[in-house]
Amino acid sequence: MRAAIVHDWFQGFHGAERTVWELLPLFARQPDVFTFHAARELLPAPLARAIVRESRLARLPGVRQRGHNPGRWRWLLPYMPIYFERLDLASYDVVVSSSHACAAGVRTPVETLHVCYCHTPMRYVWMPDADSERVRGPAALALRAAAGWLRRWDLRASRRPDVYVANSTAVAARIRRFYGRDAVVIPPPVAVDEFHVRAERERDHFVWVHRLVPYKRPLEVAEAFRELPDLRLTMVGIGPLAGELRRMLPPNVTLRGWIEREELVELLATAGGFIHVGEEDFGMSMVEALASGTPVVALRRGGALDIVRDGVDGVLINPPATPAAIRRAVREAASASWDPNVLRRRAEEFSAGRFRERMAALIATRISSGPVR
The missing domain is CATH 3.40.50.2000 (Glycogen Phosphorylase B;)
Structure with missing residues (x-):
């Protein structure tokens, strides 16, 4: 054939x-x-x-x-x-x-x-x-x-x-x-086998990894952390919003350019949460976070509805993804207890x-x- x-x-x-x-x-x-x-x-x-x-x-x-x-x-x-x-x-x-x-x-x-x-x-x-x-x-x-x-x-x-x-x-x-x-x-x-679960995690450290374009909501996410001084955010990505984002970054937010996949694997494995509040057709990066045992804060639209079960695999935000809505969801994710093995098993379905x-x-x-x- x-x-x-x-x-x-x-x-x-x-x-x-x-x-x-x-x-x-x-x-x-x-x-x-x-x-x-x-x-x-x-x-x-x-x-x-x-x-x-x-x-x-x-x-x-x-x-x-x-x-x-x-x-x-x-x-x-x-x-x-x-x-x-x-x-x-x-x-x-x-x-x-x-x-x-x-x-x-x-x-x-x-x-x-x-x-x-x-x-x-x-x-x-x-x-x-x-x-x-x-x-x-x-x-x-x-x-x-x-x-x-x-x-x-x-x-x-x-x-x-x-x-x-x-x-x-x-x-x-x-x-x-x-x-x-x-x-x-x-x-x-999704290449879930490339990611792993680690017992040691920084629960106060969240990660955002996307292109720096408007629909991924990088400005809104960074602004949300301005009033979360006890939490940290690492943003990874390149794109047209890089200059504007750097000018408005709060002190508890770090922006990095693109990183090698090996470093991404380690970043997700030690993070307390992963943020993905742009509407996607599917959203493979959410599955990669779950494969690392990391809960996901996502928009209640698009592909996230197939991946993230609210309260089980992460926290879903009702649109629009405003800084205030993102901030509430991050607080909820940071204060909840998540079983990384449950998150990993969810990722294996994809x-x-x-x-x-x-x-x-x-x-x-x-x-x-x-x-x-």
Whole structure:
């Protein structure tokens, strides 16, 4: 059986890219990977070698990404639907599209099983208000100009997969709302085995690890700790809000740039709590904190509702995530008693092994039932 995996783009080795990495072992024969653009030097070598095609336009000098320098290939978004529609996938028995943009729009023969693992329907065309804090400047203007056409194309393309898999119940609800399609919920793979529980913890020390962008709420989180002088916060991240954040930091808050994964593992293992108050499609970092035996303070929206049970795995905040609301939740988390082993067992429900088991069972069931189109 020949399999292909189609992924929007590889700009690093983050949540969506790790999902593709965990899809590779599902097939006895190495799948071919198709994408629009790949920063191969940031990927594990076997994954980089599996990529058989990417856009020639996206690889042009001055356009392609080099290392962590983002390049300008995202400006080609209006061309991406054409690129993915023209991919020749006729020789494959199974196609898995890993999509948060255009990859789900590939065309496959009737006899080919097409499973779409949907990280979210295109935010910038279906949720422009919610996405306004993620995309700004000239890129936002270009997206608004193309939004109508992209929305119509995306709705047509949503009929092509045989089955949708959503990474959370929140995303499944969006798929139903925007596409009129049902979706099976299979959480994405989290490398829980890379994290460990330590007996010694600093209960007064909280951790925030995210991009310094508005929807992650770094300014609100830092401001919340201004009136928590007996607690400490370490913020880890880079992004456009770095300068503003540094100018307003309270004395009990430390801001660091990005750190190596090994240091992150130790930071989470010794922390008294982890803060994640941005609305996410899923939110792998919350699972990583739980895998370290660390309770999570999260927003009661999006993927957090699948991960954090209020009072069991952490504390949920009703939106909006104001400094006062964050402060109350942090106080509650700091004063409660948490069993790190219970938190760890919760994280194991989202392991890479569980993800592979669920996806393999779904694909096997759909293959045995035959074509549905």
